[in-house]
Amino acid sequence: MNENGRPDPATEVFVAHRNLLFTVAYEMLGSVADAEDVLQETWLRWMGVDLDTVRNKRAYLVRIITRQALNRLRTLTRRKESYIGPWLPEPLLTAPDVAEDVELADSVSMAMLLVLETLTPTERAVFVLREVFEIPYGEIAKAIGKSAATVRQIARRAREHVAARRPRVQVSRSEQQAVVERFLLALRTGQLRELMEIMAPDVVLIADGGGLVPATRAPIHGAELVAKLLARLNRVVATFETTTVWLNGAPAGRIEIDGELAALSLVVENGRITQIYAMANPRKLARLDEPAELARTASSSVSSPVTSPSKV
Incomplete structure (x- = not known):
């Protein structure tokens, strides 16, 4: 906090992107608990960054959370191998107005999350970042450590895979x-x-x-x-x-x-x-008491100061 009671610049930037980052993590992991853990890990790494060296803060934060989510996704894949019975994504309580953003609602639907489960971790990351959040190929390449040309190939393959499996009928x-x-x-x-x-x-x-x-x-x-x-x-x-x-x-x-x-x-x-x-x-089912705040873009401003990393 500064003397005016506002967050420091790093916290302010993080809060502005917090909902976007959580949405990226949840769509990659299908788990609210793991998305929150990855968000916290991203916060800790972000607080050690010299902001003067960061030209595109959104891209930098997306890069951090993508790498953390990929690491967690590989752990989840091993965990699911010993899971008892069918594994379903963790349901997410959302506000009714989320449905107004048709693309966002479709991307977090249970049916879509189950389709994403059939992708490899890298394919899932590329599909989510490109198709849902429209991240440029160059930024995705930096996030997953591959060339832009390779990312384009992965995106095309993932897009075809999802198109063949996603629900074809849309209802109001x-x-x-x-x-x-x-x-x-x-x-x-x-x-x-x-x-x-x-x-x-x-x-x-x-x-x-x-x-x-x-x-x-x-x-x-x-x-x-x-x-x-x-x-x-x-x-x-x-x-x-x-x-x-x-x-x-x-x-x-x-x-x-x-x-x-x-x-x-x-x-x-x-x-x-x-x-x-x-x-x-x-x-x-432990997180069904309060709607999650989802976003495909960063917030334009910070409405209130942040007092604890667990709140961001």
Whole structure:
């Protein structure tokens, strides 16, 4: 802090880019906890930089967080090899206005994060930086330690890979919200026929319990099987509450089953649900009380002073 109570220049720059940096890290890692750790590591390295030697502060910060995220991503890849059951990205509570930025909402959607999981760490970093944040090839090259020509080749390969796997049907947020609310009502009341009608015949349910809570260890296919599973769950518990929330830029479900929390992210196509991602791992649900602040650009100003690195 200076004598006027404002942050020092390094902190002020970091705060202005904080939401952008967190968004980059989350999209690369699919984990809020790991994104926050990487953000803290970036802060510590940034505070040791001589600002007079930095011409493009945004590019420098993106370079730091990309390298830290790549290191963490390789660790996560090894960790997932021993994960119990299906692994899903950590759901992110977002404000409804995130959906207004269609590209941002699509980039943090559960479906897109799962597509990004099929890329190599380097491909994922290049795709996120180029396609979502429109970082110049030269800056990406410096961030990942490769030539600009190589980055262009990686970007083309990653773009083709994602295009072949991403959901092809786009629905309006109002349509998605209506379908989600109809589904949650049927789920809450245990209406088997309504559940089957709101789901596509070939719907797929994927549940992530991480071995910590009961969850199916393999995907469940087909509306009848999924509906029976969900309806039976409603009947065998004492309390079953559902709430519509915004997760990863889209309407979703927050479920409380006998006091235990779960989150449902739903993919809607042609008025029906085609994918259900059920997160029950409590370690991935600890940050659903406050919406995350996402951004594809830096803030124009700092609205309040920062008193602790953990707050930036």
